[in-house]
Amino acid sequence: MRPNSNTAVHFFLNHEKKTSLFRLWSNQFLTVLCVLFSLFTLVPLFSLLYLLIKKGLPLLHFSVFTKLPPPPGLHGGGFGNAIVGTITMVGIATLLSAPLGILGAIYISEYAPHSSLTATVRFIAKLLTGIPSIICGAFAFALVVLHTGEFSALAGGVALSILMLPTILLTSEQALIGVPSSYRDASYGLGATPFQTIWCIVLPEALPAMMMGMMLAVARAAGETAPVLFTALFSQQWASSIMEPTASLSVLIYNFSALPYHYQVQMAWTASLVLVAMVTGINILAQLLFRRKFQ
Amino acid sequence: MSVPAFIPQNRYRPRRDYFRSLCWIAAVMIILLLGFIIDEIFTRALPAIHHYGWHFLTSSEWRPNRDLYGVLPMLFGTAVSSFLALLLALPLGLAVALFLSENFLPRPMRQLMRMIVEMLAATPSVVYGLWGIFTLVPLVQHYGGIVAHHWGWIPFLHGPAYGNSLFTASLVLALMVLPTITAISRAALVAIPDTFREGAYALGATRWETIIRVLLPYAAPGIVAASILAFGRAMGETMAVAMLIGNSQRLTLSLFSPSNTLSALLANQFSEAEGLQINALMYAALILIMLTLGTNIIGELVLRRTQKALGGGHCL
Amino acid sequence: MNQQIKNSTEQVPSEVMSPSSDMETFIKVINFNFFYGKKQTLFNINFAIPTKHVTSFIGPSGSGKSTLLRNFNRMNELLPGVRHEGDIAIDGKSIFDASIEIIALRRRIGMVFQKSNPFPRSIYENVVFPLRIMGRNKRSLLNETVERSLRSVALWDEVKDRLHENALGLSGGQMQRLCIARAISSQPEILLMDEPCSALDPIATAKIEELIVELKKEFTIVIVTHSMQQASRVSDLTAFFNFGKLIEFDHTHRIFTAPIEKQTEDYITGRFG
Numbered sequence: 001m002r003p004n005s006n007t008a009v010h011f012f013l014n015h016e017k018k019t020s021l022f023r024l025w026s027n028q029f030l031t032v033l034c035v036l037f038s039l040f041t042l043v044p045l046f047s048l049l050y051l052l053i054k055k056g057l058p059l060l061h062f063s064v065f066t067k068l069p070p071p072p073g074l075h076g077g078g079f080g081n082a083i084v085g086t087i088t089m090v091g092i093a094t095l096l097s098a099p100l101g102i103l104g105a106i107y108i109s110e111y112a113p114h115s116s117l118t119a120t121v122r123f124i125a126k127l128l129t130g131i132p133s134i135i136c137g138a139f140a141f142a143l144v145v146l147h148t149g150e151f152s153a154l155a156g157g158v159a160l161s162i163l164m165l166p167t168i169l170l171t172s173e174q175a176l177i178g179v180p181s182s183y184r185d186a187s188y189g190l191g192a193t194p195f196q197t198i199w200c201i202v203l204p205e206a207l208p209a210m211m212m213g214m215m216l217a218v219a220r221a222a223g224e225t226a227p228v229l230f231t232a233l234f235s236q237q238w239a240s241s242i243m244e245p246t247a248s249l250s251v252l253i254y255n256f257s258a259l260p261y262h263y264q265v266q267m268a269w270t271a272s273l274v275l276v277a278m279v280t281g282i283n284i285l286a287q288l289l290f291r292r293k294f295q
Numbered sequence: 296m297s298v299p300a301f302i303p304q305n306r307y308r309p310r311r312d313y314f315r316s317l318c319w320i321a322a323v324m325i326i327l328l329l330g331f332i333i334d335e336i337f338t339r340a341l342p343a344i345h346h347y348g349w350h351f352l353t354s355s356e357w358r359p360n361r362d363l364y365g366v367l368p369m370l371f372g373t374a375v376s377s378f379l380a381l382l383l384a385l386p387l388g389l390a391v392a393l394f395l396s397e398n399f400l401p402r403p404m405r406q407l408m409r410m411i412v413e414m415l416a417a418t419p420s421v422v423y424g425l426w427g428i429f430t431l432v433p434l435v436q437h438y439g440g441i442v443a444h445h446w447g448w449i450p451f452l453h454g455p456a457y458g459n460s461l462f463t464a465s466l467v468l469a470l471m472v473l474p475t476i477t478a479i480s481r482a483a484l485v486a487i488p489d490t491f492r493e494g495a496y497a498l499g500a501t502r503w504e505t506i507i508r509v510l511l512p513y514a515a516p517g518i519v520a521a522s523i524l525a526f527g528r529a530m531g532e533t534m535a536v537a538m539l540i541g542n543s544q545r546l547t548l549s550l551f552s553p554s555n556t557l558s559a560l561l562a563n564q565f566s567e568a569e570g571l572q573i574n575a576l577m578y579a580a581l582i583l584i585m586l587t588l589g590t591n592i593i594g595e596l597v598l599r600r601t602q603k604a605l606g607g608g609h610c611l
Numbered sequence: 612m613n614q615q616i617k618n619s620t621e622q623v624p625s626e627v628m629s630p631s632s633d634m635e636t637f638i639k640v641i642n643f644n645f646f647y648g649k650k651q652t653l654f655n656i657n658f659a660i661p662t663k664h665v666t667s668f669i670g671p672s673g674s675g676k677s678t679l680l681r682n683f684n685r686m687n688e689l690l691p692g693v694r695h696e697g698d699i700a701i702d703g704k705s706i707f708d709a710s711i712e713i714i715a716l717r718r719r720i721g722m723v724f725q726k727s728n729p730f731p732r733s734i735y736e737n738v739v740f741p742l743r744i745m746g747r748n749k750r751s752l753l754n755e756t757v758e759r760s761l762r763s764v765a766l767w768d769e770v771k772d773r774l775h776e777n778a779l780g781l782s783g784g785q786m787q788r789l790c791i792a793r794a795i796s797s798q799p800e801i802l803l804m805d806e807p808c809s810a811l812d813p814i815a816t817a818k819i820e821e822l823i824v825e826l827k828k829e830f831t832i833v834i835v836t837h838s839m840q841q842a843s844r845v846s847d848l849t850a851f852f853n854f855g856k857l858i859e860f861d862h863t864h865r866i867f868t869a870p871i872e873k874q875t876e877d878y879i880t881g882r883f884g
Contacts, residue, residue, distance in 0.1 A: 027501040035399060037390030038408060044470050045411055048418065048426045055429075103321035111315050114691035121322045123595065124329050130524065130591035131332070131584065132531025133420075134558045138580040139332045141565060142339045146573075151566075162332070169325060182728035189686060190793065191718030192744045195314050200744070201730060223419025226533040226558070230565035250421045254534060257425050272422045279417055 056273030059266050064274075069236055069252060075263050079271050081238045082247040085153060086278075088239070089228060089248060090221050092157025093164050098214060101168030109176035110198050122173075128166035134226040136162040141231055153239060153246035156232030163227055164217040171213025175206040208290040215286035219279045225250035249275045333584060340581045343574035351578055357544040359564070364575035366582065368546040372554040373586070376461055376536065377529035379550070380468035381522055387469070388476030388525075389518065393506065395477070396484035416474035424538030427467045431539065432458035435466070439551040456551035459541035464556070467535045472525040479524060483517020483601065484510060516601040523594035531587045533558040557583040634661030637831050638683060638801070642697035645678055647690070651855065652678050655697070658850065658860045665823060665832045667842040667863070670852035671878070676835045679852070680803050683833065684720040685713050701801070718745065721794030721830070725806040727786035729778035729793070734770055737778045737789055741797035760792040763829075764822055784815025791822065795830065802826065804834040808841065820845050839879060843867050851875045 064078030104125075108118040140159035145151055179202050187197040225248075233245040234255055249271050256268035343351065347364060354365020391412060395405055436458035443454030487510055495505040511518070541553025542563055557579050568576055638660040645653035653675045660666045668676035681687045682699060685706065698705050706716055718741065729737050736743075738760050739753045747753075757774065761767040766788045770781070778789055787807060794802060804823070808816040823832060823845045836842050842849050843863055850860040851874075859866060859875045870876045 023501050023504065027503045030503040030506075031399060034390045034393055037387050038394040041387055041391055041415070041470075041473060042411060044426075045415055047430055048422070051426060051429060052422075100321045100324060103318045104325050107315075107318035107322040111318055117322060117326075121325050124326050126595050127588060127591050128325070128329060130527050130531070130587060130594075131329075132533065132558055132587055134531065134533040134561050135332065135336070135580055135584050135587075138561060138565070138577065139335055142335045142577065146339070162328070165325065165328070180728070182724065182726055183730060184689075185686070185724055186728040186730065186790070186793075187740075188689060189684065189717060189722035189724070190741045190744070190797070191714050191716075191720075192740075193312070193714050195312055196744045198314075200740075205731065219417065223417075223421070225419065225421040226562055229534075229562055233566055250419060250534075253421045253425060254538065257421075257428060257538060268425055272419075272425055275419055276422055279419060280414070283413075283417055 052269065052273045052276060055266060055269035057270075059270040060273060064267075064270060068238070069247070069256075070263070070267070071236065072259055072264060073261050077267075079247070079249065079252050079267070079274075081235065082249045082252045082271065083274070085156075085232065085235070085239060085246040086222055086248045086250070086275075088153050088242065088246065089156040089160055089232060090218055092154060092242065093160035093221055094214070094218060096157065096161035097165040097168055097217075101165050102172050102210065104169050105172035105176060106198060106203075109173045110202060111194060121169075125166040125169045128162075129170070131162075132226070133163055133224050134229075136160070137227040137229060137231055140227065145231055148243065150243060151231060151233035151245040153232050153242040153244070156228040156246060156248065157242070159227035159231045160221045160224060163224060164221050167217040167220065168214055171216065172206070172210045175209030175213060176202060178209055179205040212286045212290035215282055215290075219282035219286070222282070223250060223275060223279045225254055229254065249278075333581075336577050336581050336584065340574055340577035343571065343578040346571070347575070347578070351575075352582070355546040357560075359568070359572045362571050364572075364578075366557065366560070366579050368544060369555050369557045369560050369579065370582075371546060372461060372464075372540065373530055373556040373558070373583075375550075376465045376468055376540070376554070376556055377526050379462070379465035380472055380529045381526050383465065383469035384473045384476055384525065385522060388473045388521070389480055391473070391477045392480035392484055395481050397502070397506065397510075412474050412477050415470065416478075420471065420532065420534040421538070423467050423471060424535040427463060427535060427539045431463050431466050435460060435463045435551070443549075443551055451548060451550050453549050454551060457541060457553055459539055459553050460549075460551045461540060461554040462550040464536045464540040464554070465550075467539055468529045468532055471532055471535065472529050475525040475528050476521045479521035479598070480514065480518050483514040483521070486517075486602075487513050516597060520594050520598035520601055523590060523597060527587045527590035527594060530556075530590065531558055531583065533562050537562040557586075634664065636660070637662035637702060638833070639700040639703075640679070640697075641700065643679075643682070643699060644696040645675070645682065645687070645855075646694040646696075647678075648692045653682075654854075654856045656857045658857060660831065660833060661848070662831050663827060663829075664847040665827045665834060665845050666848045666850065667846035668833065668835045668850050668852060669837075669839060669842050669878075670858075672837075674852040675855040676850075676852045677805055678855075680805055680833060680835050683801070683803055684717045684722055686717075686722070688713070718797060719799050720801045720803060721791075721797075721799040723787070723790050723794050723802070723804045723807045726810055727783065727790045729781070729786050729789050731777065731779055733775045734778045734781070734789060735774040737793050738796050740793060745797065756796050760796040761789075763795060763826065764788040764792040765818065766792060782815070784811050784818060787811060787815070787819060788822065791819075791826075795826070800831060802830040802832045804832065806835050806837060809837060816841070839867070851878060853878070 067078035070077035144155035256264040355367040439456030447453040537559035543553035636659040643656040849866040
């Protein structure tokens with residue numbers, strides 16, 4: 001509850017009319033300016049949504065989910081393999097990063113919340129979230145592509161997992177911190193071991209928030225391009241294994257946007273619409289499923 | 296009445312907590328990961344480091360066909376585009392943060408605004424790039440041409456104006472770092488106790504006098520941290536920039552001419568690179584990682600001090 | 612280390628250790644100092660708590676009474692930067708001895724907290740939790756334990772038809788009694804209560820107090836309380852703490868009618884901060 005400042009200004013008007021008028025006006029002016037600035041940020045977003053629907057919708061048809069991308073200059077087709085590729089790589093990334101992130105979070109929040117190792121892990125994780133996604137790509141390129149001699153979904157998954165790991169760790173830690181400490185007190189007070197306390201009491205409580213954090217990380221990874229651009233590369237074909245170049249929605253958008261053919265650019269918009277819908281969908285689903293479940 | 300022996304009666308047999316060890320390994324691996332990333336990239340960059348040394352940073356030639364590599368134009372592009380993005384995003388981001396933390400408008404409006412900022416943050420970079428190609432590029436080409444025509448004598452504004460330019464990239468970057476600035480600044484503003492606001496209002500200050508004289512100085516370290524972290528984010532942002540900046544390897548001093556950044560360079564050249572070019576790109580990646588890491592360390596440290604000063608001790 | 616404790620034990624005057632010789636000592640606190648970081652919160656505490664009686668700790672906030680209580684089952688060791696000197700012995704054996712498993716220790720000591728903290732699961736599962744963590748899952752044993760424990764806290768008749776409903780649906784007083792039932796379900800010998808009634812209304816408080824008097828037939832009970840009336844109603848012995856020191860320890864009626872120390876008298880009569 002904050003008092004409305006304008007009434008206070010009127011109250012003083014009789015005493016110092018001149019300055020008060022200036023103060024009143026500048027106050028109003030800045031308010032308008034602030035609201036205008038805020039509204040200004042809506043313009044790009046609405047423009048983006050408008051274009052996504054206007055340019056993306058015409059080609060959106062069931063067949064785009066099942067067909068292969070059209071070669072440059074040709075019409076028809078879709079991006080079924082890119083959707084499968086995105087899901088595959090995000091899946092690999094989740095499998096790699098989720099166990100590590102969650103176990104690490106359990107260590108720093110439950111086993112040693114006050115140790116210097118914990119402070120270090122937390123700090124490094126914050127730094128890792130700030131690492132450019134293209135660096136994750138360069139790392140996976142050096143680690144996987146240069147060793148196997150092949151662009152692959154595995155390399156893309158590794159790159160994405162680096163991106164997801166700190167997010168999963170930090171959100172899982174927040175989820176664990178969110179469990180009331182009185183539950184831990186009760187459990188330890190009854191003679192439970194740390195392992196029993198974590199598995200029987202703390203984890204079940206933290207699970208919804210943890211899942212939400214994980215889904216947010218998944219949504220972010222699904223939209224990323226830079227890490228998969230030169231690790232999974234792209235493919236016009238259905239992938240038959242995770243050890244070969246694999247298409248992804250985001251790279252398809254990037255590639256097609258630069259082509260001089262109207263049809264391919266339109267397809268890039270359709271793919272963008274699908275990608276944004278996927279990302280937003282996962283975000284909303286996460287909120288619906290896991291935000292603050294009360295008994 | 297005799298009391299049974301107290302301790303020996305229990306049925307508990309201690310076992311080694313292997314789960315703890317497992318968690319410990321995971322935690323340590325996260326620390327090692329950062330070192331591993333740097334090491335892996337450093338090893339791959341080593342041939343280029345030996346070959347070009349510091350000259351890599353000062354040379355403005357990037358010609359893979361003659362094995363000549365220098366990143367000065369990209370360093371310049373990275374610095375200018377990130378700085379410009381910050382300059383544009385800071386007032387907007389701060390305005391949104393104030394909008395979200397102070398009670399200008401009723402709660403539902405603020406909720407809506409927050410959702411919109413979250414959507415801005417969630418939109419994939421490549422989609423921003425595509426959007427920029429269709430909206431920003433024509434706009435910059437048109438109005439940039441007019442500006443260059445009339446004010447071309449001002450440094451950095453001379454023509455000819457291209458649509459795919461440093462300025463276009465800065466615009467989209469501004470949009471992309473705005474959520475970062477908003478989120479951290481808002482956290483700093485919300486952390487200020489309401490007693491400060493009430494105190495200022497009680498002394499007859501108007502809303503904006505309160506904001507400018509009391510709230511902003513108090514939140515200043517948080518806002519500084521937000522700017523630093525946003526700068527780091529802008530430096531590393533890749534796809535939208537690669538799609539809009541024009542990818543010119545030449546050093547130009549006009550905002551309206553094509554340029555390049557370190558990250559866009561990597562995005563464009565990695566997939567077709569061979570031999571020494573891979574090493575040179577890894578060298579560029581190493582520079583990028585050092586720049587962003589340094590920026591983020593400073594940002595995190597500023598943020599940490601802010602939180603300590605505010606007594607919000609959930610950071611450490 | 613052990614030698615040192617033995618020596619120090621002998622230095623302690625016997626009248627401080629136990630207020631009367633006919634009670635059998637169960638918990639013995641010997642030259643106990645406690646540090647939280649650099650701050651010392653308990654100073655050279657010496658006394659003995661008898662078996663199958665109710666002992667209450669009273670004193671102003673921050674006097675260290677809860678800290679001492681939380682040392683009996685070594686709950687304080689969950690906090691960072693804590694350290695102790697001296698010893699606490701239960702049934703003649705140091706609880707800080709290397710051979711003592713902290714987990715085993717806590718299983719022999721029940722604890723009830725200031726704010727009732729049932730787990731967000733069924734009433735039944737709350738009560739049997741201590742058994743389950745000991746690996747006892749036999750249905751008949753669990754059922755038996757639930758009924759016995761809930762009857763001991765006079766909760767059985769109120770909840771017997773909804774044992775499998777979420778415990779968080781109970782009233783505040785019922786939840787606290789459930790926590791007591793949970794604490795005693797594995798039949799510990801000591802029951803520690805840290806201001807168990809501070810969040811309850813007078814009627815619920817009265818029920819818990821009745822319960823405490825009933826439970827002392829089976830358990831050695833140590834209760835921290837802010838309410839002097841409560842201490843005088845439920846406890847046989849009372850220890851008064853101030854600024855981390857044990858000021859006076861005696862039979863409750865003596866503490867409340869004829870305290871020896873000036874500080875105790877000031878506190879009892881309300882002339883204290």
